[in-house]
Amino acid sequence: MKNTYIIKIEEKYFKRLLSYHIYINKIKKENNYYLLYLDSDNYQKLNKLKKIYNIEFVGYKGLIKYKYILKKHYPFFIMVILGISLIIFLSNIIFQIDIKTEDKEIRELLKEELNSRGISLYKFVKSYEDKESIKKDILNNNKDKLEWLEITRVGSKYIVEVEKRIINKEDTDTKPRNIVALKNAIILSIEARNGSIVKKLNDYVKKGDVIVSGEITHKDEVVDLVRADAVIYGETWYNVHVSYPIAYQxxxxxxxxxxxxxxxxxxxxxxxxxxxxxxxxxxxxxxxxxxxxxxxxxxxxxxxxxxxxDNIYTVDEACEEAVKLARSKILAKLPKDSKILSQKKLKIIVNNSTIDVDVFFKVYENITDTIEINKKLDDITKEGE
Amino acid sequence: MKKIREYLNPSGLELHYKNDMLDVTLYDEIILLTDDEIILSKDNKQIVIKGCELTLLKLLDSEVLIKGEIKTIEL
Known part of the structure; x- marks a missing residue:
């Protein structure tokens, strides 16, 4: 496109331009003025007569128009370019790494592995090939711990999905063992798959007491050592102390x-x-x-x-809230398959702004623990003799 | 040969009238420019164009395009 300058000149002056040999590509007559379309050379000639003939610059046509716009609005264009560059830059920075596992040990392991390979916060994202190579490398280095690993990039975030390798020791380990009580309890349920049951339901056991023995006896003589296998549930007891505010919002x-x-x-x-x-x-x-x-x-x-x-509880209300809190505290501590059998308030002390409550809980929980039998069958037989 | 040279590098004045516009090429100078009369010169001879509301649409070194109600052209 040819560069054209558009100027405006009054009718009375236009005719005088003829004597200056100024050539005009296009002339448009409006009411009492002319719009003249000139090339660069003729515009320069005309520009010199600007003051004499009251010539007004109107605009550009062609490439020069864009050059003019760029020149006039250059801070805006610089900002746009900087903005786009910033977006591209920020899009390639890692802002979040989400390791999807509940296992703290695996999480820490992956954090370290990724960090050592350049995948950490506020660093540049990796190319697909690099990411795949890092994934393979981590898996190879941790064959005994990781079964499967996937690293997905979602924008500036890495989502790390992992499957822990579970090595079933029970299947491979054949050492003889006893099933013992994990804590003091009254036995409520015994589910034995292997071994000799030496305690009955409702028996009181202390921590470490053998419940299912790996020693198989016949006529008071140990004839075999097996790997006892059982799940024992028992009644356990807890005292929970809770201090609860009387005033509340x-x-x-x-x-x-x-x-x-x-x-x-x-x-x-x-x-x-x-x-x-x-x-x-x-x-x-x-x-x-x-x-x-x-x-x-x-x-x-x-x-x-x-x-x-701001509200204030009555003593009963505060006590009730304290018991609820104690319940939630004890439940948070217990494994998922446990349940509270009963509860009892032992001691209530009302202070100026708080109430102190001691709550006693009877809990149904898994009390299974194992202890290996380190002796050999011959040694036990000799001891008996 | 003379015809070919003339075709490639014309030297004579030409007037083309088309769509109510008169295109004059290879003129020397504009002597007069008014609404009802335009006088051009070529080799010290005058071309007088008369009409109403005559205006220039293009004004180049060797070409001028005139618009308006052209009544007479005197050579």
């Missing part, structure tokens, strides 16, 4: 609501168009835009004003 809705937009950048959140935020509020959030790679989110929020109301 209750969240109440005032009924005032409003809507606004929220912008989240990294971990910082900005409320848009909300100059008077509530002192205490509860937010119901709907995402409008959430960047797949970057920690950037725009959301629509419905905001409810809430107030914290």
């Amino acid at each position: 209750e969240k109440k809705y005032t009924g005032k609501t409003k809507t606004r937009f929220g912008l989240t950048l990294f971990t910082k959140k900005y409320n848009l168009f909300d100059k008077t935020p509530y002192k205490n509020e509860e937010i119901k959030e709907t995402n409008i835009f959430k960047h797949q790679f970057l920690p950037l989110k725009l959301s629509f929020e419905k905001v409810f004003e809430v107030i914290d109301e």
Whole structure:
């Protein structure tokens, strides 16, 4: 496209231009002025007459127009280029590594392995080939611990899925052993698959007492040593001490609501168009835009004003809450297959601002433990003689 | 040969009238430019174009495009 300069000149001056040998590619006559389309040389000639003939520059046509726009708005274009570069740069940085396993040991192991191979926070993401090679390398180095490993990149986040290698020792280990009590308890259930049961239901056992023996006897003589296998459940006892505040705060809705937009950048959140935020509020959030790679989110929020109301429990109420807390404490400590059989408040002390409660729990839980028999059958026989 | 040279490098004045526009090529100078009369020169001879609301659409070194109601052209 040919570069063209457009200028405006009054009708009365236009005719005078003829004497200057200025050539015009296109002439457009408007009301009482002319629009002249000139090439660069003729524009330069005309520009010298600018002051005499009241010539007004209107615009450009052709490539020079874009050159002019670039020159005029260069800070904007620089910002756009910088912005795009920044987005590309940030999209290639690791902002999160999500290792999907409950096993703390495996998690730490993977963290270390990934870190040593350059996959850690705020470092550049790896290429697909590198990532696959790292995955194979980690698996090869930890054959005894890891069964399967997958590293997936989702934007600036790595999701690490892992399957732990379980080596079933029970199947391979054939050493004789006894089943003993893990703690003091009353036996409630015995499920024996191998060995000789030496305790009965409702027997009281102390920690370490043999419940199912690996020593098989015949007429008071040990004739064989086996690997006892059993699952024992028993009644155990716990004392839990809980201190609970008598005064408490209750969240109440005032009924005032409003809507606004929220912008989240990294971990910082900005409320848009909300100059008077509530002192205490509860937010119901709907995402409008959430960047797949970057920690950037725009959301629509419905905001409810809430107030914290100070209340005081009666002794009974506080006591009830304390027992609930004690229950949740004991349940958090116990394995999943355990259950509370009964509970009893032992001691209640009411202080100025708290109530102290001691709660006694009877618990149904697995009390199975194992102990290997290190002696040989011959030694036991000799001891008997 | 003379015809070919003339075709490749024309030297004479040419007037083409098409779509209510008069295209004049290889003129020497514009002597007068008004709404109803335009006078051009070529080799010290005048070409007088008369009409109404005459305007220039193009003004180049050797070509001028005239628009308007052209009534007469005097050579």
